[in-house]
Amino acid sequence: MSALSLYFRQIKSAISSTRKGLALTWKHAWNARNQRTIQNVQHADYFKSNEGVFTLEYPHQEIPTPVNGRYQLHNEMDDCIVCDKCVKVCPVDCIEIEPIKATGLVGYTSDGSPIRLYAAKFDIDMSKCCFCGLCTTVCPTECLTMTSEYDFSVFDVKEHNFSFANLSPEQAAEKKQMYEQFVAEKEALKQSSANAALAPVEETKPVAKPAFKPIFKPKADASTESSPAEEVKPAAKPAFKPSFKPKADASAESSPAEEVKPAAKPAFKPSFKPKADASAESSPAEEVKPVAKPAFKPSFKPKPPQTES
Ligand code: SF4
Ligand code: SF4
Incomplete structure (x- = not known):
């Protein structure tokens, strides 16, 4: 092959490849009139859109993220x-x-x-x-x-x-300090009240038990025993009984409290009786009423005869 034929063959190959490249460029330029639809990668038609503009104008355009994506x-x-x-x-x-x-x-x-x-x-x-x-x-x-x-x-x-x-x-x-204070108080209660206070509580219990037992027994048999605690109870019961009885029979007894009640009752009774029988009594208050009643009665009777004559 001569050098001249090789020269023209290379020119022909360059023109052919340029024509193919320009054809592909013009094809994409023609398809660039449309842009690929922005779809989620999980969409069924995501890989079917093979024509149009693929590049997105990020951040103005974004492809939706998958639901199960792992991000921030x-x-x-x-x-x-x-x-x-x-x-x-x-x-x-x-x-x-x-x-x-x-x-x-x-x-x-x-x-x-x-x-x-x-x-x-x-x-x-x-x-x-x-x-x-x-x-x-x-x-x-x-x-x-x-x-x-x-x-x-x-x-x-x-x-x-x-x-x-x-x-x-x-x-x-603040929360940390509150919890530390809470723990300190809890430990203080466990150490001081639980350990140290248990010993004196045990000493007082045996002393308190015998003291309560003799007190409950005499209460049940109060009438037959003669303990100092029993003597106080029978003395208090008779003291209340006689005090209620004289109140019911107030007229027969001569206590200082009973003497006041009978004296007040007769004092009121005679005061009401003379008011009803005003003409028979001679008190200064009763003398005014009988004088006024006869003065009105004769005044009404003579009035009708005065108008007739
Ligand atoms: S924080 Fe740790 S466990 Fe959670 S996704 Fe990141 S690497 Fe995994
Ligand atoms: S510490 Fe909170 S975020 Fe972490 S696993 Fe427990 S609840 Fe969930």
């Missing part, structure tokens, strides 16, 4: 019972929790689980996370979930450490 973690602290299971199962130790015991029940989660611990610290370092999803699987209250947020790029890697604790440092210190 989020913990809903109101439903977290601080059980520490997520920390134990994490293979890369990117979750750190600092629990504080409460002196009582803190509250309930949305599913009714009791909360008995505070979380002074609940940090997840997403720069270490391998997105295995084990922590969300073992969470008993399902408060730890993976969100659809996948773009959490930062300039400093330390900003990938997300904190979810709902207690401020001051509140955490």
